[in-house]
Amino acid sequence: MFTNLIHSIQQHIDLDEKEISILCNYIDSHQLKKKDFLLKEGDVCHDLFFVEKGCLRMYFIDERAVEQITQFAIDRWWMSDYFSFMDRTPSEYYIQAVEKSEILSISHTAFEEMLKELPKMERYLRISMQRALAASQLRIKYMYELTKEEFYIHFSTSFPEFMQRVPQYMIASYLGLTPEYVSELRKKHL
């Protein structure tokens, strides 16, 4: 049960059987079909989500009414609109399943109660947040540094599995490119 989550936690802290069972009481599990939503614009993001298996995308609708993808999450990644989650403010994002997925969630209230009961989880979450922050810092550097073609090459060589799982038009949106240009790049770099 929740194999990937427990494995992710036990890489950083020790949890015994009793603590795992306490933790699991705070976690909800969702079997999502492709295109099911976890969050829609205007709603408060009540949960932190963990991808036990599958793939999520996070996007907003821009001024031209176009979907702009800002993040993906695959197995063992956390995803949330963190400001909305922390400050209880309406989100500007959609979070949607890219494929059939098993998603775990912990609500804001359950999160705080769980941390009171299992304070050692703070360490696991601090390390997870720190690693996500490092990834975000590197991503911002790439946004300054790389041309769109370089970003495509970097992305497709760093995450080949991703390129197979995610439709080309979504990768184009994430990279800020047109689907036609991604198709050209794909041919060029095959």
Added chain:
Amino acid sequence: MFTNLIHSIQQHIDLDEKEISILCNYIDSHQLKKKDFLLKEGDVCHDLFFVEKGCLRMYFIDERAVEQITQFAIDRWWMSDYFSFMDRTPSEYYIQAVEKSEILSISHTAFEEMLKELPKMERYLRISMQRALAASQLRIKYMYELTKEEFYIHFSTSFPEFMQRVPQYMIASYLGLTPEYVSELRKKHL
């Protein structure tokens, strides 16, 4: 001593006098002059830095040998190259004082020892990392969403104090604009 750091921590967790004194044993303090460096490209970023008072900038040198600023930190903000800090890899960044600053630091080794002795600090650090991650997530959204003029207006209205403290050419670098264009925008939106 370390007034801003202690205040920042006590907003989230209770630390008694003895715990504060234990914490302070792990912290180093640096009085920096304007333009002093805390990190240079090619070095491992051994520390997490906290701005007790002052202002830091983080930048890299791009292919055209131009300084590209990716982050600022003012009073009560943490700054580090997180991947370099966590994985002990050489950094591609410089961290430099924009003005006379008092900077606190905790080394990688001291950080782990401090967390063993004061595990409750994990909570404070998790919350700090989570908030930095939220800010980074919003920043990436703006990088997709806003024109450079909109980004300037957003930045100058959200952080008016910043606009006063930081030279115009640094703000231009951070926003990905030429100093001339920032000067035009400043006149236009005064």
